[in-house]
Amino acid sequence: MNAIVQEVTQRIIERSRASRQAYLDKVERARVKGPHREVLSCGNLAHGYAACGQQDKSTLKQFTKSNIGIITSYNDMLSAHQPYEHYPQIIKQAIAEAGSVAQVAGGVPAMCDGVTQGQPGMDLSLASRDVIAMASNIGLSHNMFDGALMLGICDKIVPGLMMSALSFGHLPFVFVPAGPMPSGISNAEKTKVRMLHAEGKVGRDALLESESASYHSPGTCTFYGTANSNQLVVEVMGLHLPGSSFVVTESDLRLELTRAAARQVTRLTHLGTEYTPIAKIVDEKSVVNGIIALLATGGSTNHTMHLVAMARSAGIIVNWDDFSDLSNATPLLTRIYPNGSADINQFHDAGGMAVLFKQLLDADLLHQDVHTVCGQGLEKYTKTPILKDGELEWIDEGGQSKDPSIIASSEKPFKSNGGLQVLSGNLGRSVMKTSSLPTGEAVFKAPARVFESQHALEEAFKADQLHGDFVAVVRFQGPKAVGMPELHKLTPPLGVLQDRGQKVALVTDGRMSGASGRVPAAIHMTPEAIDGGLLCKVEDGDLIEIDSNKGIVNLLVDENTLASRQAKTPDLVAQEREGMGREFFGAIRSHMTGAEEGACSLFVEEKI
Template identity: 55%
Template sequence: MSLNATIARVTDAIIDRSQGSRKRYLNQIAAAAADGPRRAHLTCGNQAHAYAAMGQDQDALATGRAPNIGIITAYNDMLSAHQPFETYPALIREAARRVGATAQVAGGVPAMCDGVTQGQTGMELSLFSRDVIALAAAVGLSHNTFDAALYLGVCDKIVPGLVMAAATFGHIPAVFIPAGPMPSGLPNDEKARVRQQFASGEVGRDKLMEAEMASYHSPGTCTFYGTANSNQMLMEFMGLHLPGSSFVNPGTPLRDALTVAGVERAAEITSLGNDFRPAGEVLDEKAFVNGIVGLMATGGSTNLILHLPAMAKAAGIQLELEDFDAISSVTPLLAKVYPNGLADVNHFHAAGGLAYLIGELLDDGLLHPDTQTVAGEGLALYTQEPKLLDGKLEWHDAPHETQNDKIVRPASDPFQKTGGLKQLIGNLGHGMMKVSAVAPERHVIEARARVFTDQEAVKAAFKAGAFTEDTVVVVRYQGPQSNGMPELHGLTPTLAVLQDRGLKVALVTDGRMSGASGKVPAAIHVTPEAAAGGPLARVRDGDLIRVDAVAGTITDLAPDFDTRTPVDDRAPGNGNGLGRELFETFRRSVGPSTAGAAVVV
């Protein structure tokens, strides 16, 4: 089928607006590629330092004739998704030797667990950690002795930061290596039910802890479809993973075989061979459009609306919110994975997963089929799934029929005819809403405002019984300039309880929600943010506010709204404690949410 007209139009618009920046970027990486890795140009002392610890690989490194693969790892024990990476370097080095290559850990990058910091002060460093990860990866790769790079990362800010680094070092190939999701534990809907029971005082902390530990129970990615798993989807749609590698569980023979295959492929696509695939050419405009289509078709994380523009900018490509909205308008929702449904990512993978969805979207003309990927030419390669047969890794065509139509559906019979995200514009600013999990009767909310400057104040008001009527909860001064834009995930159970009591409830904020934001309508990432003098700073308690995901508007209906003076009602001390003072420079220089809330690109 020919390419959908809207997808073609949006792609052309991105190419046109990015023409100058993309040309400069491609010229830059072409010059770096022509210069080549500097191993051959290092002094003897430089080389001795670089290879001193490499034992049996020293001779191969010193001659400079074998591909040398740099490993950037986000391993730590704090993230269950990253704990499996502990053993990967040894596996990678051995796999590289078998194909005549070498591999070195070029550097580690920080990786914080948002699950630990949700609702805590540390969450105010979370978004900025993405840019720190890009910087840390750049330090590792700046030794300039690598023909390709392997990026070991999974979770929320880690993959976007690594992609920013891979684009910046776009003159060398980049293969992303996942670790896979943990096996299914307590069903996500049951976990959510216990959270709401705790929020309303029906159960104690002992029952809450029991439910949480039964849900997050072993190494591997959390199984709900939040930002971490949206990242993994994105890497396949954009061609940076090997096909079908995203959702294979850790500690399995197939997982290890895919890691080995990633090493072998990285060695094959360097400039030393005949299939050179530099990351900067893989990360082109079509790849980013395909990634946005995947985000919409799967009901993925709202955090990717922030990350994709920042990732694209590192590759000289300019994305705008209008691109997301237009692509969403023609992309059907083909997956129902928690919080958009009851299934987790393991169930999704078993039902056909990404290979099935990519095939459906290609057949429906919604994806660019002719992209360059690390696996080879064309996205059709990603309609195959890996199998380990008699110890040999092979790729076979995935089933052309859904294995469970309650989880994945064909494009001809989607869960919704349009994607999961909606652009909102009005006198309150420019924001987005994830509508894939919001019931249609809640797409339009008109109610009086209650204004807060942090989520703890909302919870306190809830416990005090202050919400007795339909309400639009406004939480301002949560943008990147104010406090680093922490996720307001802690509001989800509270607002869900109010909604379940029969109230019409919506959230409007210049902050962000978790990738697990669900059934409560939430206008998020509102720009300009309050700290920049944005309209949210003029909202007062009692204002009538209309949040309309059908018309795509967010409006304060107070007659004097536009003439009011902004109010800064933040509590003192913002920006100090638990390392926040180290990030003052970031808060002063960060860009707006609409451009990815980026510092370093």
């Protein structure tokens, strides 16, 4: 193993020793009770299979065949999840052919950040992850199931499903993707139209036509944001079938992979031949593997929170220093938009996950001694799924990129590091995605322009009030303040200013996620402004220094001046906490941890 990867893994193991053991003890207490529905009373069991057909009732009465729960995030407004409409029936048929039973255990909400960008509903986005975890737990709590299939793809949905699955760590789980939509117009063309619209050079009709040509059919959006980062991370952690993440939706190969996933989970139950609970798969090494793959591909910065929360659900404690050190050891192997021009379909066509696995394994960057839904080790994941005479099989294509401009080799990477930098200073701690930055943008010092929302900056841009070089400070956007919305309305105006020759950067306690690009952005600042972070004392004109080479972000104002300033606290209730259902989420917001602790409300210790 790479020495740094080994060192980081070992310190995670040591740091997590007590919490991981407590988690495994909890899993063991649940497991030793045996087939769970066997402990149900006759009335419980009758309710549990009342809607089943006679054959399934007969099977479930015998306690010799598994009952597989299906947790689905289907809705037909979210393009990535619309294909899941018919998956339960496909899964039930495949599992019946294997001699077992499947039931839909429950549905979870699935919101689309693309729809809510810049809208009040975006303030519920991050909190929805915890709601999804709780909703999934409710579905699985009926004690009817020997394993489960998780149907989810997008931003908060997969992390929420993962957190729930890990709370049922004694059961096996297989995650089932639905695939990306076919490629639409190029990302470069889409971005160009957005910039033109931001400058007022094209109208709404042209912008809508461009967006509709990009997001145009069922399936996952094709840029490499959080949704596709989810799929890649979950596969590298061993919870997908090999090569299944980016097979296009509504294809014969996708159908057979779904059927194979259904059959496979029955083998992993305690009634099958290869009992493999998820607690055995998700350990410190698989979490490190997931982080390495994220960094090697320039994936979503949202996972600096999601992977932390997912790991914590398994008793594993990860922090940003782990991400930073692993980034220094991990070469950047892909160029997928926004850190390149290719989309996820082109990545798949260039060899996709099989090539990525092979290159990372050859560089000794992935732990091989891990468990997956396909057994021990990662060798199977270096192979590509195909249909041959209608039958699913995996073939070895050599592990070499078919397009070196999209997937590089570990010997000749695009960059020597993974492009994620942790910044620390008197403003707090934050992360910066550097994989998409132009050369020379790593060091920045300029006066602050302070805004209390992304909308305020957009208004200043439209009023032609943003001149010269500056650091945009967009504060009171953190988890406790307003739920930590995405701030992508900032991207077009800041990009336009860059194109005009101005040097601009961003400091915020909000999020920019997987679509963050060429603007230097110190994001996820913690402690957040409303929780005592120094951001609440920044004023227009204050000098801010950002240096991603040295890992620093500082407010260059003397201590006496700062001590004399009063912290600014806007009225968030009327502006950002009411309407569109946000008033129901006050309790979740108030219990959210900081960004580095996963921005999670589920790990609060109960006080008796």
